[in-house]
Amino acid sequence: MSINSNALSTYKLLKATAEVAEQSLEGRIQHYRAHLKSEDKELRTYTQKAAADLLGVNNRTLKRRHDQGDFDHLHIQKGANGHYAYTLSNIFAMAEILGINADHRDHSDKLQVIVINSLKGGCGKTTSLVNLAAALATTNIKRYRIGIIDLDPQGSSSSFFPSSEHDPITVGDLMRDCIELEENETWEQLVADSFQKTHIPNIRILPSGMDDFYFEHETATELKESSSYEQTRHYHKLKERVIEPVKDEFDIILIDTAPSLNFMFYNALMASTAMLIPVHPEAVDFDANNKYLKRLGEIYHTVAALGHEGWDFMQFLVTNYVKGNHSQRDIVKDVRTAFGRQVMSYPINHSSAITASSSSFNTIFDQKTSDSLASRESLLRAQENIKDVVDELEMLIRSNWASTQSSLD
Ligand SMILES: Nc1ncnc2c1ncn2[C@@H]1O[C@H](COP(=O)(O)OP(=O)(O)OP(=O)(O)O)[C@@H](O)[C@H]1O
Numbered sequence: 062m063s064i065n066s067n068a069l070s071t072y073k074l075l076k077a078t079a080e081v082a083e084q085s086l087e088g089r090i091q092h093y094r095a096h097l098k099s100e101d102k103e104l105r106t107y108t109q110k111a112a113a114d115l116l117g118v119n120n121r122t123l124k125r126r127h128d129q130g131d132f133d134h135l136h137i138q139k140g141a142n143g144h145y146a147y148t149l150s151n152i153f154a155m156a157e158i159l160g161i162n163a164d165h166r167d168h169s170d171k172l173q174v175i176v177i178n179s180l181k182g183g184c185g186k187t188t189s190l191v192n193l194a195a196a197l198a199t200t201n202i203k204r205y206r207i208g209i210i211d212l213d214p215q216g217s218s219s220s221f222f223p224s225s226e227h228d229p230i231t232v233g234d235l236m237r238d239c240i241e242l243e244e245n246e247t248w249e250q251l252v253a254d255s256f257q258k259t260h261i262p263n264i265r266i267l268p269s270g271m272d273d274f275y276f277e278h279e280t281a282t283e284l285k286e287s288s289s290y291e292q293t294r295h296y297h298k299l300k301e302r303v304i305e306p307v308k309d310e311f312d313i314i315l316i317d318t319a320p321s322l323n324f325m326f327y328n329a330l331m332a333s334t335a336m337l338i339p340v341h342p343e344a345v346d347f348d349a350n351n352k353y354l355k356r357l358g359e360i361y362h363t364v365a366a367l368g369h370e371g372w373d374f375m376q377f378l379v380t381n382y383v384k385g386n387h388s389q390r391d392i393v394k395d396v397r398t399a400f401g402r403q404v405m406s407y408p409i410n411h412s413s414a415i416t417a418s419s420s421s422f423n424t425i426f427d428q429k430t431s432d433s434l435a436s437r438e439s440l441l442r443a444q445e446n447i448k449d450v451v452d453e454l455e456m457l458i459r460s461n462w463a464s465t466q467s468s469l470d
């Protein structure tokens with residue numbers, strides 16, 4: 062097959078552009094690292110009062126336990142002011158010493174697999190997901206075991222939780238079955254190891270990579286060559302190959318998706334126990350969202366026919382909401398009128414702290430206040446806002462865990 066000469070020029074142009082893009086990307090990564098001051102992300106630290114608040118104990122109790130030497134082996138660092146500067150790992154270890162149990166789901170409670178999706182690009186899927194995950198992980202002492210699966214080959218949520226490995230195994234690698242097991246290694250071990258530790262002690266991430274795009278192409282080819290669903294199980298790969306092997310290691314798994322209704326998305330649906338749909342309250346976004354919802358029903362029908370067991374909840378989440386903007390307020394009213402209790406009570410407000418943190422791939426919870434490019438007030442306001450959203454999300458999650466229900470229920 063001969064290639065048209067104009068097509069060849071276009072191809073050469075794209076190759077040259079790819080090289081420039083790669084250099085630019087490398088330059089930007091260096092820039093972020095310089096901004097973060099170290100290659101490893103440094104988690105914010107807590108004062109003694111903040112640590113006591115998080116642990117739910119009296120500040121004096123903490124001091125007494127320090128005096129008794131109960132925490133000596135944790136080697137807690139002190140800040141420049143001579144006071145203790147606790148990391149979240151320190152606080153979690155102190156909780157164990159103080160006998161404060163982690164609040165994990167019971168074996169019989171269902172693992173929560175929450176997918177965040179909308180066909181509208183840029184509506185706040187990734188920003189919402191990473192900040193909600195960080196809030197769930199860091200603003201209470203429950204020590205939920207949280208997994209994030211980045212099902213968007215663009216890798217945006219992976220960038221918030223950078224891997225220490227140069228070339229980590231991605232979710233696409235596992236779904237595409239392109240990793241060979243080492244001797245004596247089981248598939249379960251491989252998948253568990255692929256969920257990498259992050260700078261937040263109770264969050265692990267299964268990152269994405271650009272090659273994950275090949276999953277779409279390969280699945281289409283596979284489908285041409287096979288005659289029955291049982292041969293390929295191409296919508297069950299995420300659930301069966303990735304989630305089931307590690308299901309006992311997590312309480313909550315959050316899945317970020319690309320703005321696309323592709324094979325990856327069908328896999329996310331098949332694995333999901335709940336769905337969050339971000340809605341950016343602008344007229345064109347709301348209209349696009351309504352068109353997406355018409356299509357989602359059809360797609361879900363396919364997944365249901367192949368055995369999906371239904372969602373525990375499906376909620377709309379208003380994102381990037383500019384308070385005081387009249388047209389946005391009218392749209393939020395329309396969203397609430399249309400979808401009623403399916404809409405989360407609090408929107409995620411537009412916040413300069415979120416913009417600033419995101420520009421260096423930080424959530425508003427894991428960053429040191431001094432590293433934030435936004436004002437302290439704006440950071441605290443955004444944290445309070447996300448905590449309100451997370452309180453409701455946590456209630457929705459826990460209502461599916463029989464073991465956590467009060468005996469009065
Ligand atoms: N609450 C917020 N406050 C300030 N900026 C926000 C907020 N939510 C999202 N943004 C900004 O909006 C832009 C798009 O957000 P984000 O990347 O989360 O969208 P997305 O839906 O994941 O996009 P994509 O479809 O490309 O995956 C980003 O620049 C992000 O920083």
Ligand SMILES: [Mg+2]
Binds near residue numbers: 187188213218318
């Ligand atoms: Mg995204």
